[in-house]
Amino acid sequence: MAEEKLTTRSEDFSEWYNQIVLKAEMADYAPVRGCMVVRPYGWALWENIVSALDKEFKATGHVNAAFPTLIPMSFFEKEKEHVEGFAPELAVVTHGGGEKLEEPLVVRPTSETIIGYMYSKWVKSWRDLPILIVQWGSVLRWEMRTKLFLRTSEFYWHEGHTAHATKDEALEEMYRILDIYENFAVNEAALPVIKGRKSDTEKFAGAQITTSIECMMQDKRALQSGTSHYFGQNFAKAFDIQYLDTNNTLQFCETTSWAISSRIIGAIIMTHGDDQGLVLPPRLAPIQAVIVPIYKNDAEKSKVMETANRIFAELKAAGIRLKMDDRDNVSSGFKFNDWEMRGVPVRVEIGPRDVEKGSVALARRDRPGKEGKSFVPQTNLAAAVSGLLVEIQSALLARATAFRDANIHEPKDYEELKQVVQDGWAFSYWCGSKECEARVKEDTKATTRNIPLDQPKGEARCIVCGEKAAQKVYFAKAY
């Protein structure tokens, strides 16, 4: 149950976040270092995320499958960059059944290797391609500093792994998925995101191209909210994924992989939450509306509950995800705060006065307090609530977009860049060199987030070194 006041965002953003996660009962600390327990309310949100994405993947020809959690250590050693990238964070199983294993097994930090191994068995002919498989599950990475949802040792995700005959098809797949991610983020989670390509230093271990969607949190730090990678033939060569083309010539496949993790829940919290607690986008909220009946004696209770139950049935029939809060051991004021902490988009208050007047009070979560409360007639309430849910969904996106845009700067020189990334993002021309990128990181702790796919025409000078630059990049401090 939610307790007293929340630490405010301005007091301590990080503490505010921790408290929301715990008080809204999204997750809790597990007895294992760096691990979390996703509680039912948090998992219900995750399930809504899963089903929205799953629907899109299936609509684009993907199928789900499951691969083992344990991967032979030797598999990791087959792709040089991959093993170098992941070696420091592997958990390794050395014993089984009381005996030392002949070969240690790695608890998967990601599944490119074992899936690559299987693909090499399955792919023989151009007719076997493409393979478009998605695995939903969890992975384990031995993280040094963890934070609920944002970075835990074990986390939940899907990982898509595809194999194609040609480079063009693989690239097309990578971008198709990035579009799905963008659509999901914007339309379901109300997260304004920027699609772009990662710099060489920021890309995935073993990838030729890594793309991402990046989102600005309310503390103005960036959060990578989804990634899609093109591997070229790197993994195909490491795992011998080959097919015979129509000319009977042996060819290596082109592969991709992509993921959105439970981290996206952290993005939703840090983008939409306020000082009252969580604010959930209606399309993903496990509970879209809560009914709070108000009464002070049994006579009032029976009258109010009769109306409340009738309204509950109407809203339920309209397909609204709904909760009746009929607890009578807590006051209604407590309930208001409690549901605000949990981020329920719409609250329907029904008291004796409403029963008399044939009205209800509707409170919208994106505008807490009196401002967001209105009295509306009971007739056609389902339509009113549905309409309000749509309105809240778009209001959240609009607010987050305005906030982001207000905090993206285009500094005129390097001095100004160093300033703006302390409390915002910089969008600047960059020559593409590792040296300039490293210098920015050294001087400011900000890194390149991504090079947006939509680039302005023309070229200019690199903000750091002044050499010719053909592309603009976002610099920001990131999670």
Added chain:
RNA sequence: CGGGGUGUGGCUCAGACCGGUAGAGCGCACGGUUCGGGUCCGUGAGGUCGAGAGUUCAAAUCUCUCCACCCCGACCA
């Protein structure tokens, strides 16, 4: 792995300098009261004081060793 900190009912902590009957608030259970923005009262359950060793008639408290967790830095979805 470096630097800092903390371990006492479910949670937040007091008690420790100066050794002597384990405490408070919140939460929880029960009864009543209240309910249009975090009600109030009463009763009650609940603790090997992180672990081990030592000093002492006596240790939550003093000494030593160990362990765990948190915060700050280097890696990451």
